[in-house]
Amino acid sequence: MAVTTKQHAYLQAMGIEVFIPQGSSPVGAPMAAVPATPESLPDITTHTQIVAATRDLNWEQLQSQVSICTACELHTTRSQTVFGVGNPHAEILFIGEAPGAEEDRQGEPFVGRAGQLLNEMLRAIKLQRTDVYIANILKCRPPNNRDPKPEEALQCWPFLQQQIALIQPKIVVALGRIAAQRILHTDTPLARLRQQIHHHVQFNLPLIVTYHPAYLLRSPQDKRKAWEDLLFLQQSLRDITK
Numbered sequence: 001m002a003v004t005t006k007q008h009a010y011l012q013a014m015g016i017e018v019f020i021p022q023g024s025s026p027v028g029a030p031m032a033a034v035p036a037t038p039e040s041l042p043d044i045t046t047h048t049q050i051v052a053a054t055r056d057l058n059w060e061q062l063q064s065q066v067s068i069c070t071a072c073e074l075h076t077t078r079s080q081t082v083f084g085v086g087n088p089h090a091e092i093l094f095i096g097e098a099p100g101a102e103e104d105r106q107g108e109p110f111v112g113r114a115g116q117l118l119n120e121m122l123r124a125i126k127l128q129r130t131d132v133y134i135a136n137i138l139k140c141r142p143p144n145n146r147d148p149k150p151e152e153a154l155q156c157w158p159f160l161q162q163q164i165a166l167i168q169p170k171i172v173v174a175l176g177r178i179a180a181q182r183i184l185h186t187d188t189p190l191a192r193l194r195q196q197i198h199h200h201v202q203f204n205l206p207l208i209v210t211y212h213p214a215y216l217l218r219s220p221q222d223k224r225k226a227w228e229d230l231l232f233l234q235q236s237l238r239d240i241t242k
């Protein structure tokens with residue numbers, strides 16, 4: 001698949017090396033040099049600064065960095081940042097997309113209707129919120145619950161990366177298509193991403209994918225498949241930790 005200049009810069013900034021065959025260049029780039037920060041790509045510099053600033057931070061320092069972040073426009077519309085919740089040494093890390101209205105109000109991920117369903121999904125495999133860690137790709141609510149923009153995900157990425165470094169989970173669960181596709185850098189449909197273990201090179205962790213609870217509220221007929229995914233999660237964790 002051809003990698004555009006913009007994608008290439010995002011991937012590089014996330015620490016993902018993209019192999020570009022000799023003599024070719026990312027789509028849209030001049031043959032000679034790939035500009036480090038294409039004009040169309042805002043704030044790689046800020047991203048790099050966040051990467052440097054978040055590395056080695058402890059929980060309190062990281063949370064405080066997140067709470068004052070102004071790296072993207074979402075800081076102008078948020079009520080507060082939504083850092084993450086749960087066991088700081090959890091074996092399982094759930095990653096959603098971004099806070100919604102209720103999460104923005106309460107400052108905690110997955111506390112609205114989707115969050116209640118997530119709690120029930122956890123209970124189904126005999127877990128509580130306090131057993132796992134729950135975070136989002138974005139720490140601020142996108143207005144009108146629109147999808148996260150690539151540049152917002154990019155700016156927020158180092159925060160998630162440092163959360164993972166601190167938690168050191170055994171396995172990551174991406175909740176829903178948007179989170180899964182962003183984390184795995186793919187446009188493969190969710191149906192083809194679930195029920196398998198992906199190795200996330202940058203996280204250096206196994207990762208599985210399941211439906212977003214908000215989707216399951218709209219499409220309850222897929223709850224059975226979500227249940228299969230939870231059993232797959234249980235089995236995968238057993239295999240990893242045995």
Ligand code: URA
Pocket residue numbers: 096097098099100103108109110111114115136214
């Ligand atoms: N949806 C998400 O992806 N995350 C939340 O925190 C709430 C709803």
